[in-house]
Amino acid sequence: MSEFDELQAAIRRHAHERQAEERACEAFINALYHALRAASGPGLPLNNVTLDFTTDPANRLRPVPTGGFHAAWLRLGLCEVLVRVRRVGGAFQGEYGEGGTFRLEQTGEDELFTLARQMLCDVADTYAGVGWERTRPLN
Template sequence: MSEFDELQGIIQRHAERRQAEARACETFLHALYHALRSASGPGLPLNNVTLDVVPDPLHRLRPTPTGGFHAAWLRLGLCEVLVRVRRYDGAFQGEYGDGGVFRLDTTGEDDLLALARRILKDVAATYAGEPLDHTLSRLN
């Protein structure tokens, strides 16, 4: 068997696991989008939020290997923020904007709302020229 055939076989054997991980990460990104839309509180939806799932611009391989990041641009009114997320040790681990990071062990509505509000706060701080508090990388 050639190295090429071995590579193709490995990619095929792990396709189901990669696809399940990609679906989980994309579902997370969609849930985060909905959390951002409702981050202002009940009855106060943010209508200027859109989601565009994209290939992770930092990936050098396609399809994305297991454990790799999945990405989306979230438009927040006048700006856009890139959010990257992956599954790591059973949690969702990710990064956003200029240095924001997170890890969610659970993805309930309250967890996602807390992350959405933190993203809004950190993006506002970035545009205001304020430093981000990177010590809060774990939300729960």
Template sequence: MSDFDALQAVIRRHAGARQAEQRACEALLNALYHALRTASGPGLPLNNVTLDFIPDPGLRLRPPPPGGWHAAWVRLGLCEVLVRVRWEDGAFVGEYAQGGTFRLDETGEDALIALARRLLRDVAAAYAGEAPRPGTALN
């Protein structure tokens, strides 16, 4: 078997796991989008929030290998925020904006709302010229 054939075989062998990981990461990004829409509280939806899935700009291999990043632009009214997420050690790990990071060990509504509110505060701080806060686990 040539090196090329070995590469093709390993890509095919891990395709199912890679696709499941992609679906999970995209589902988390979609859930974050919905959390951002409701971050203002019950009955106060933010109507000017949109989500646009994109290939990760830092991607150096396609398709992404297991543990690779999945990305989306989230439009929040007048600005857009790049959010990247991947599955790592049983949790979702992510990055957003200019230095914002997070780790979600569970993805319940409360954890997603907390992340959405922190993302909104951090983006506002970035536009105000304040230093980003280091990321922490949300739960």
């Protein structure tokens, strides 16, 4: 078997695992989108939040290998924030904006609302010139 054939076989062997991981990451990003829309509290949806899945600009291979990042642009009114997420040891680990990071072991409603509010505050701080000095753990 040639090196090319070995590469094709490896890609095929791990296709199911990659696809399951991609679906999980996209479902997480979609849940985060809904949390952002509800971040103002019950009965006060943010209607100017949109979601646009995209190829992660840092990925250098397609299809994305297992453990790679999946990305989306979240439009938050007047700005857009790139969110990147991947699965690491059963948790969702990700990055957003100009230096925001998160790791969620649990992805319940409370954890997603906390992340959504943190993202809104961090992005507002970026535009206000406050920067990313403060780190808020989510776990």
